[in-house]
Amino acid sequence: MSAAQALANPLAAGPAVPRLPAEESRTPARHRKRRAGAEDWVASLVLCGPAVLLYGGFVVLPAVLGFAYSLTDWSGWTRTPHYIGLANFRELAGDERLYSALRFTLFETVLIVLFFTFGALLLAVLLDKLSCMKGLIRGLFFYPYVLSILVSALLLKYLANYNDGAVNLALRWAGLGRWAQDWMMDPQLVGYFIFGMVAWSSLGFFTTLYLANLQTIPLELYEAATMDGAGPLSVFRHIQIPMLMPTLMTNSVFSLIFGINLFGQIVVTTEGGPGYRTTTIGYYMYWLGVINNRQGYASAVSLAVFAALLAVAVAQVALLRRRQVEL
Amino acid sequence: MWTKVFIGVGVLAVLGVAVWAFRSEGDSAAERTIRVTRNIGGRAGFKRHFDAWQSAFERKNPGWKMELIDLGNANGAEYYKSRIATGDLPDVVMTWQLTNLLADGGHLVPLPDSYYERIGIPLPAPYKGKRYTSQGGMQIQGLLINKKMWAGIGVTEPPGTWDELLAGFDKLKAKGCKPLVYGGREWSAFEPLFYAIATNVYEREPGPGKPSWTILRNQGKVRFAADPAMRLVLEKMIQLLDKYVDKGAASDGYNEEQKLFYGGQGATWMMGCWIGGDIDANKVDLDLDYWPIPSMTGKPPLFVETSGMPSGWAITTSAAGPKLEKAMSVLETFWDPDVFQLFLNGEYQFNVSSRSGVKQPKSDWPPAQRLADTMLARLARYGSTRGFHIALDDMPPPIMMDNTFKAVMQEILAGTRDVDKLLKMLDDDWDSGLKGM
Numbered sequence: 001m002s003a004a005q006a007l008a009n010p011l012a013a014g015p016a017v018p019r020l021p022a023e024e025s026r027t028p029a030r031h032r033k034r035r036a037g038a039e040d041w042v043a044s045l046v047l048c049g050p051a052v053l054l055y056g057g058f059v060v061l062p063a064v065l066g067f068a069y070s071l072t073d074w075s076g077w078t079r080t081p082h083y084i085g086l087a088n089f090r091e092l093a094g095d096e097r098l099y100s101a102l103r104f105t106l107f108e109t110v111l112i113v114l115f116f117t118f119g120a121l122l123l124a125v126l127l128d129k130l131s132c133m134k135g136l137i138r139g140l141f142f143y144p145y146v147l148s149i150l151v152s153a154l155l156l157k158y159l160a161n162y163n164d165g166a167v168n169l170a171l172r173w174a175g176l177g178r179w180a181q182d183w184m185m186d187p188q189l190v191g192y193f194i195f196g197m198v199a200w201s202s203l204g205f206f207t208t209l210y211l212a213n214l215q216t217i218p219l220e221l222y223e224a225a226t227m228d229g230a231g232p233l234s235v236f237r238h239i240q241i242p243m244l245m246p247t248l249m250t251n252s253v254f255s256l257i258f259g260i261n262l263f264g265q266i267v268v269t270t271e272g273g274p275g276y277r278t279t280t281i282g283y284y285m286y287w288l289g290v291i292n293n294r295q296g297y298a299s300a301v302s303l304a305v306f307a308a309l310l311a312v313a314v315a316q317v318a319l320l321r322r323r324q325v326e327l
Numbered sequence: 328m329w330t331k332v333f334i335g336v337g338v339l340a341v342l343g344v345a346v347w348a349f350r351s352e353g354d355s356a357a358e359r360t361i362r363v364t365r366n367i368g369g370r371a372g373f374k375r376h377f378d379a380w381q382s383a384f385e386r387k388n389p390g391w392k393m394e395l396i397d398l399g400n401a402n403g404a405e406y407y408k409s410r411i412a413t414g415d416l417p418d419v420v421m422t423w424q425l426t427n428l429l430a431d432g433g434h435l436v437p438l439p440d441s442y443y444e445r446i447g448i449p450l451p452a453p454y455k456g457k458r459y460t461s462q463g464g465m466q467i468q469g470l471l472i473n474k475k476m477w478a479g480i481g482v483t484e485p486p487g488t489w490d491e492l493l494a495g496f497d498k499l500k501a502k503g504c505k506p507l508v509y510g511g512r513e514w515s516a517f518e519p520l521f522y523a524i525a526t527n528v529y530e531r532e533p534g535p536g537k538p539s540w541t542i543l544r545n546q547g548k549v550r551f552a553a554d555p556a557m558r559l560v561l562e563k564m565i566q567l568l569d570k571y572v573d574k575g576a577a578s579d580g581y582n583e584e585q586k587l588f589y590g591g592q593g594a595t596w597m598m599g600c601w602i603g604g605d606i607d608a609n610k611v612d613l614d615l616d617y618w619p620i621p622s623m624t625g626k627p628p629l630f631v632e633t634s635g636m637p638s639g640w641a642i643t644t645s646a647a648g649p650k651l652e653k654a655m656s657v658l659e660t661f662w663d664p665d666v667f668q669l670f671l672n673g674e675y676q677f678n679v680s681s682r683s684g685v686k687q688p689k690s691d692w693p694p695a696q697r698l699a700d701t702m703l704a705r706l707a708r709y710g711s712t713r714g715f716h717i718a719l720d721d722m723p724p725p726i727m728m729d730n731t732f733k734a735v736m737q738e739i740l741a742g743t744r745d746v747d748k749l750l751k752m753l754d755d756d757w758d759s760g761l762k763g764m
Binding site for chain 2: 078096272
């Protein structure tokens with residue numbers, strides 16, 4: 001054992017280690033400490049630097065720039081935005097199209113949050129009970145999530161076409177032609193079509209989170225419940241739900257974000273139509289900034305939505321935490 | 328430890344040298360390449376034209392390359408904005424109704440009058456004292472007609488009024504034919520509304536003393552909601568979609584329209600002359616006619632011309648420094664007779680140059696050639712208007728064409744019958760669009 005090692009851990013040292021005079025030992029120790037600190041710093045830089053750089057460049061910087069642009073009437077075609085103060089934020093108050101987009105986004109979000117929080121929970125419990133072909137069936141549910149949002153949206157766009165879509169062709173083939181609908185562009189159905197598209201593509205993800213949590217519930221709890229004569233419903237209510245609360249919270253927050261961020265599916269399928277009826281907040285920002293050349297105002301909308309989303313997410317987490325503690 | 332450091336530094340150095348060498352090579356190639364945007368997508372005729380244009384340029388300019396940036400079916404707005412952000416706008420660009428936005432941003436180089444004189448095309452109206460774009464040919468929009476179907480109800484000549492057209496639709500419908508091919512999902516949904524506004528709301532021959540509807544709207548002197556002609560147009564659009572468009576049309580797009588019409592299942596398609604290129608490329612075997620747009624307000628029928636110099640089909644340059652000369656050479660090579668003929672064949676446009684020596688599209692496919700001849704004859708007889716494609720400082724906000732007209736038609740398909748609500752959509756988007764100009 002070297003002197004340095006002995007100094008670093010005197011208790012581990014052998015019996016015959018001589019103690020160095022205090023003044024003599026302090027300088028090399030400080031030096032070594034400084035060197036170790038520098039090495040840690042370099043390691044941190046190497047390991048975290050690229051991620052910090054990417055996150056800073058692609059998330060933090062655009063957010064800061066977004067705030068700056070929200071104070072301008074920048075169209076995206078010039079390099080010199082023109083400062084207009086808070087005019088964009090004042091315009092927000094009277095923007096009917098924004099409120100309409102908010103209403104539609106909230107409608108979709110409520111459906112999505114309810115389905116991914118509770119529908120996925122039920123599915124996960126059922127899948128957990130499967131006794132054969134467990135992996136295959138779980139895989140089938142997860143498979144659509146592997147596809148990119150754009151691919152799954154394109155697929156459903158073709159399936160939903162009134163004349164040539166597979167859904168209506170199948171209905172006609174089965175003699176149920178009167179049930180054929182314009183699934184994608186009928187104003188009464190389009191909201192559910194979009195929800196169906198999101199539900200189909202992401203159900204596997206949310207179910208998998210629940211399934212993972214279900215594996216962590218101790219078997220003893222089930223055994224004790226069975227001995228006490230509890231049926232499947234009681235087990236579900238008194239054991240599984242309380243134990244799944246952390247995932248339920250996670251899923252509800254994730255699904256809220258899914259709902260509020262609804263965008264790719266809209267771009268590929270309805271482009272906000274018919275009319276502007278399926279314009280979500282995300283699509284409205286794109287419409288304003290990219291199609292209507294109002295980058296400044298689009299930035300103001302995105303900031304307002306970000307603030308609102310943050311407030312909702314904080315409230316949601318606080319509420320669910322309280323519920324979790326109660327359970 | 329040091330060995331690992333040396334190896335790491337060595338690997339990084341080798342990578343750095345490789346990247347530097349690759350970049351240098353790329354830079355030197357890029358310095359001698361003129362990048363050109365074009366909306367080719369899957370259109371074989373457009374691609375044939377580009378290939379000929381590229382070969383002619385590279386023959387004339389040894390050591391230089393012309394590179395295609397294919398914008399597909401898009402109008403390039405998103406692509407251009409992203410390139411502007413990175414300072415990397417291509418050297419020769421198609422501009423459509425984006426010309427003034429690009430010019431205002433300082434991204435376009437004004438073209439000298441001598442250029443227009445050399446190629447023999449009329450001088451476009453200046454924008455803020457300068458001229459920017461060069462049109463390709465004359466692009467017209469009207470009604471593509473399946474002659475056999477219309478002849479089946481005894482109609483062989485274009486209807487004089489909108490109501491006569493609808494009377495024809497009634498007869499076609501009674502005979503079990505689909506009178507109109509129409510899809511509501513994509514851009515093509517706006518065509519009937521665009522036709523109606525261009526031919527009924529706008530002055531057909533605006534002049535210096537007669538400001539266009541656009542100018543009056545921007546000055547706040549007219550609004551969609553208060554314009555009787557505009558109200559009439561929307562009432563007619565409601566009637567059109569209600570009576571002559573089948574259930575499910577809202578989920579159809581341009582491809583479905585093409586399929587139906589070329590498959591002989593529809594009697595009328597409101598679409599621009601460029602469909603002639605598809606008829607040639609796809610060897611569509613139909614006897615076709617091309618009719619002018621009948622009026623709703625008692626005016627004579629006519630075509631809409633959308634290749635007015637400053638907008639519509641327009642190309643220009645953004646090149647600077649030594650590349651400008653070569654970019655101008657690209658523009659001039661466009662008018663090489665062989666290249667220009669292929670352009671007309673692909674787009675089914677008509678010549679506007681006094682020096683090109685080429686007149687109209689040519690095709691080996693008889694139905695396509697007959698259509699080209701018919702188009703030219705009808706154009707000569709009925710004439711055209713520019714509608715709202717007047718000048719760069721006299722254009723509606725781009726959002727109207729890019730989006731709003733389509734949205735209004737979709738609203739009608741979705742069941743909205745409240746004309747005031749539809750007029751408000753138009754006014755709201757115009758006001759919003761103006762803020763982005």
